[in-house]
Amino acid sequence: MNIRQQYQQFEDQFLSPYAVRSKDTKGRMRYLPPCEVRTDFQRDRDRIIHSKAFRRLKHKTQVFIAPEGDHYRTRLTHTLEVAQIARTIARALRLNEDLTEAIALGHDLGHTPFGHAGEHALNRLLPGGFRHYEQSLRVVDILEGDQGLNLTYEVRDGILKHSGDAEPETLEGMVVKISDRIAYINHDIDDALRAGKIRIEELPYDCLEILGRKHSERINTMVRDTILHSTGKPRVSMSSEVGEATQKLRDFLFNVVYMGIEAQQEESKARFIIEKIFRLVLDRPELVSGEHGKNIMGEREAADFVAGMTDRYAIRFFSSHFLPMSVADLG
Numbered sequence: 485m486n487i488r489q490q491y492q493q494f495e496d497q498f499l500s501p502y503a504v505r506s507k508d509t510k511g512r513m514r515y516l517p518p519c520e521v522r523t524d525f526q527r528d529r530d531r532i533i534h535s536k537a538f539r540r541l542k543h544k545t546q547v548f549i550a551p552e553g554d555h556y557r558t559r560l561t562h563t564l565e566v567a568q569i570a571r572t573i574a575r576a577l578r579l580n581e582d583l584t585e586a587i588a589l590g591h592d593l594g595h596t597p598f599g600h601a602g603e604h605a606l607n608r609l610l611p612g613g614f615r616h617y618e619q620s621l622r623v624v625d626i627l628e629g630d631q632g633l634n635l636t637y638e639v640r641d642g643i644l645k646h647s648g649d650a651e652p653e654t655l656e657g658m659v660v661k662i663s664d665r666i667a668y669i670n671h672d673i674d675d676a677l678r679a680g681k682i683r684i685e686e687l688p689y690d691c692l693e694i695l696g697r698k699h700s701e702r703i704n705t706m707v708r709d710t711i712l713h714s715t716g717k718p719r720v721s722m723s724s725e726v727g728e729a730t731q732k733l734r735d736f737l738f739n740v741v742y743m744g745i746e747a748q749q750e751e752s753k754a755r756f757i758i759e760k761i762f763r764l765v766l767d768r769p770e771l772v773s774g775e776h777g778k779n780i781m782g783e784r785e786a787a788d789f790v791a792g793m794t795d796r797y798a799i800r801f802f803s804s805h806f807l808p809m810s811v812a813d814l815g
Contacts, residue, residue: 587642594619
């Protein structure tokens with residue numbers, strides 16, 4: 485019995501009846517011989533971590549575009565916080581931590597530069613619209629490497645359904661979906677407070693009474709409530725009281741932080757840059773060198789190129805093609 489088989493035996497003995505066993509995966513799009521050491525979900529996690537798309541997340545905006553300060557979240561630190569919260573919940577519920585972690589680490593690989601401002605811009609430009617969760621699946625299925633990452637069905641399902649109305653097929657996917665919300669609500673509040681965009685007194689008082697006034701208290705309340713409310717059940721969710729308070733905080737963030745006047749001003753700048761680059765590579769695909777050059781043939785491929793950019797690469801690309809050389813050199 486090799487190491488992988490020993491671990492699969494452990495999964496059978498320890499995991500909840502509602503957990504996905506790695507040996508029961510629905511498989512990959514292309515056959516891959518089993519590894520003697522790692523389960524399929526562990527291999528998926530490793531493939532995601534070693535991908536270029538994952539490394540680019542460190543230079544992609546979470547909420548605040550080009551913030552002055554070293555402690556604001558990026559798309560990568562957001563991803564790591566989601567993974568940490570998700571593993572805590574999965575372990576408490578005796579779900580498959582490896583599957584949970586793989587979904588969490590891959591869920592935002594398709595996010596654009598400039599955060600949701602970039603996503604909104606591409607959504608207006610691409611026929612049929614642009615949604616980052618669909619793009620994340622496109623990254624792991626097609627764009628990363630020569631033939632995509634060839635991940636398991638369960639990881640791909642969790643990535644695709646971590647946002648939006650669709651519910652993941654696995655409880656591990658449900659854990660990531662709720663962990664994503666827990667993470668961004670709390671760290672976006674933390675970053676908004678640090679940036680002086682809001683004051684603690686502006687947060688809905690009744691929500692703080694239920695969830696806590698401190699960052700760590702709110703996360704602890706949401707995580708514990710999710711665990712207590714989901715133990716022994718075929719679905720992962722919060723209690724109605726904590727869930728409603730969490731939703732109210734999310735609504736506050738959208739109204740005051742994400743859609744506030746300052747945010748809209750920054751979004752208009754990001755939208756301008758995204759649109760200019762998108763239309764330029766459509767008109768002049770020869771400008772895109774290397775691995776992307778041969779792929780720029782239409783709007784879908786142009787969106788792939790733009791979505792894969794980091795914030796700083798998008799700014800540098802824009803500057804080199806739309807600003808006088810002396811000005812671009814200052815960037």
